[in-house]
Amino acid sequence: MSELILASQSPRRAELLSTMGYRFTVITADIDESPLPDELPEHLVLRLASSKADAVWQTSLPSITTDTAVLAADTIVVANQTILGKPKHFADFTRMMRLLSGSTHTVMTAIACRNSAMSEAQVVTADVQFCTLTERDIARYWDTGEPKDKAGGYGIQARGGQFVQQVHGSYSAIVGLPMVETKLMLQKFGVYA
Structure with missing residues (x-):
């Protein structure tokens, strides 16, 4: 059975992977996550997930074996064709919440896996409908601290x-790791729970 490395610092991804029964080591990737012009x-999201897997693979050589698989993921939120990353400050967060309020947006999570012989990546999307938010909802949620490290400024699995x-779509993809697709991809790389 192949060894597994999770190329992510997200505690949510690690928790989902553990829940699925996988044993793995966490090594984080340091890449530039800025969008390219007109991307x-x-x-x-595909490029970011693949770049994370590649970066961890390269930095882990030669200490990893040919049986080692590196799994990476990235999640973005898209509203009105605008990519919403992690909020930079309260004003940025407020802008995001106003975009999401009372409308449906798309969450895209890409997973990428690679080993010494091959690499693969795919995107899983889900649509999320928000209720209408008041200014008080927005301010109180910001004050919890939860939105500050979340794509789109919110965590569906928490407050x-x-x-x-x-x-509509994969709940676990919204959290950050689509469980069905991850299991099927890891099986192709000889990684089993």
Whole structure:
């Protein structure tokens, strides 16, 4: 059975992977996550996940074996064709929440895996419908501290879930790691829970 490295500092991804029964080591990737000019959201999230897997693979050589697989993921939120990253400050967060309020947005999570013989990546999307938010909802949620490290400024698995009216697609992809697709991809790399 192959050894698994998770190229992510996200505690949510690690928790989902553990819940699935996998044993793994965490090594974080340090890459530039800035979008390229005119880059489409799907291309961005695929590029970021693949770059994280490649970066960890390269920095871990030669200490890893040919049986080692590196799994990486990246999540973005897209509203009105605008990519919403992690909020930089309260004003940025408020802008994001106003965009999401009372509307449906798309969450894209890309997963990428590589070993010495091959690499693969795919995007899983889900649509999320938000209720209408008041200015007080927005300010109180910011004050919890939760939005500061979340793509799109909210965590569906925590307090941010109170704003979600409906989900169409993979819930675990919204959290940060699509469980079904991850399991199927890891099996191709000889990694089993």
